[in-house]
Amino acid sequence: MSRRSAITAGIAAGAVVGGVVGRAVLNARRRAHDPEARERLSALPPEDLGPVRSFDGTELTVRASGSASEPVLVFAHGFSLDLTAWHYQWTELSGRFRCVTFDFRSHGRSGRAANGDLSPSAFGHDLAAVIDAATGQGPVLVVGHSMGAMAILAMAETRPDLVAERVAGVAFAGAAAGDLLRGAMGSLTSLLRPRLGSLGEAARRVDHLRRHVLSSRIDVGHLVARVTQFGPHASPHVVDHVVALAAGAPSEVWTDGLARLMDLDLRHAVRHVRVPALVLVGEHDRVTPPATAVALASELPDGRLEVIEGAGHIPMMEAHDEFNRRLGRFADEVFA
Incomplete structure (x- = not known):
């Protein structure tokens, strides 16, 4: 040299x-002046409604908070997260609503997927099983973040009867119906794919990089998460919590599960969502950029788009007050 x-x-x-x-x-x-630092993000809603068995016998953890006489909100979390991603929703909204949260298969406290099925269709069946078993007989509003939003679309395709009979409205956050290769994780997968030949191999390399980053002596995981997942003012405590969830997700979630999501296209299922739909997106979302939210809202028969300023891909945690204000207002309209 x-x-x-x-x-x-x-x-x-x-x-x-x-x-x-x-x-x-x-x-x-930022940590020294973090107003969220004392928040116990790992706390669980008080009522244990599980286990609920999905279509293939996979056992799902389901928790709830709020009076059973109140309108029901069902929360479906995102990729590699768990029900604690909805901490600020069940703690702040359960005075007005019945908040039902759950862990998807192979996530959080739920069982590993039976037969290794981590397809979007299986996640849709998980959501349907929770609605069938843990929400009574009345109308529900389903709130989905990222992968959870895709589960709503998968459920709408495979269980249109359930959506027609029980779902009064839906709210999508950090969502897309397809074309995930446009986002941050997709960009990394696309970069690796030409060398590896398949999305499955690219996803395995992403998992390898994930484990390498998380094992670094420098707090690289926090830095990577802040850059790719959050807006500029996110709480370090919240970022740390999300990093810990991602670190705890099984490798098959990051390999088979990620590959299936990257190859997903549910745009044809959007037409089955004929109820009022709110699409929330963070101004700085780099995983599912605002352009994807614009496309989703325009394709929904009764969709509206709202942008949360300053937030990234996880607005229900980093901008929870604003997120809850908008979600609560929408829920009031749906259940009026």
């Missing part, structure tokens, strides 16, 4: 290290 090349490489390496150190210092300062 020439002296000039060595100097250039040294400057580049120094810039990278300096950037990482600088972000680490900034994150330390």
